[in-house]
């Protein structure tokens with residue numbers, strides 16, 4: 112099968128990783144649909160196909176997937192990338208704020224998998240790449256709900272991979288560290304954050320440090336190239352961390368260190384001792 116016959120669906124393609132992955136896959140000759148919640152501009156002559164989709168909505172996901180199946184009859188590759196971050200102290204975060212985070216980052220991934228899997232299963236082939244995070248491996252103070260959604264994506268992906276392997280479907284995760292995308296500016300602070308919060312000073316320090324680390328790292332190329340490599344790999348692995356040596360070392364060291372030492376390192380890193 113030629114690349115132009117292979118249909119790729121990437122969620123959250125209006126910005127950051129999703130946009131760059133959609134452009135890279137299009138440039139390699141795949142037929143790419145990239146989603147955004149805003150009404151997309153008509154497709155440019157030499158670009159991927161924009162598709163309106165809100166991953167929070169069953170109806171919107173069903174409508175978007177139906178359109179692809181009507182136009183192309185199949186989805187060969189699904190990249191679950193749409194997501195955002197909620198930050199703030201756990202005590203300051205309402206259940207509604209937490210639910211919104213789960214709705215997009217975790218249940219959005221599940222909605223898309225459910226929509227794409229039947230066709231992949233029938234054809235006995237398919238690729239799913241879930242964009243997780245190093246925050247799916249190590250929890251970060253004042254980003255508990257974001258981390259919880261990515262830990263959930265990790266657990267889900269591990270299980271899904273084993274469930275669908277007999278159908279010729281490969282499931283993997285790419286786990287970025289900190290990168291400059293639209294993510295930093297779109298981060299939602301829990302509404303109760305601010306000077307009235309008992310956590311204000313430490314929360315600002317930790318989230319500020321995180322934002323600095325993200326904005327310092329503007330080359331998102333390694334994440335984009337990793338996703339392309341995973342899609343094109345004969346036997347993709349479960350996990351692909353893409354992060355600085357320091358961050359990868361921290362994650363690798365975790366099982367070897369006493370938990371209190373690891374906690375100290377994390378708190379020191381986020382300046383909240």
Ligand SMILES: NC(=O)c1ccc[n+]([C@@H]2O[C@H](COP(=O)([O-])OP(=O)(O)OC[C@H]3O[C@@H](n4cnc5c(N)ncnc54)[C@H](OP(=O)(O)O)[C@@H]3O)[C@@H](O)[C@H]2O)c1
Nearest residue numbers: 123125126127128148165166193194244289290292293294
């Ligand atoms: N940047 C980092 O440091 C970093 C690190 C690790 C993991 N990640 C993960 O990478 C993924 C992409 O984020 P990014 O860094 O590229 O951020 P970004 O530039 O803000 O892009 C996020 C994309 O997600 C889309 N999106 C958000 N909510 C959506 C919804 N309900 N339905 C459909 N689309 C939605 C946005 O599209 P619209 O608003 O146009 O709909 C946008 O295209 C996320 O899953 C994020 O958690 C990022």
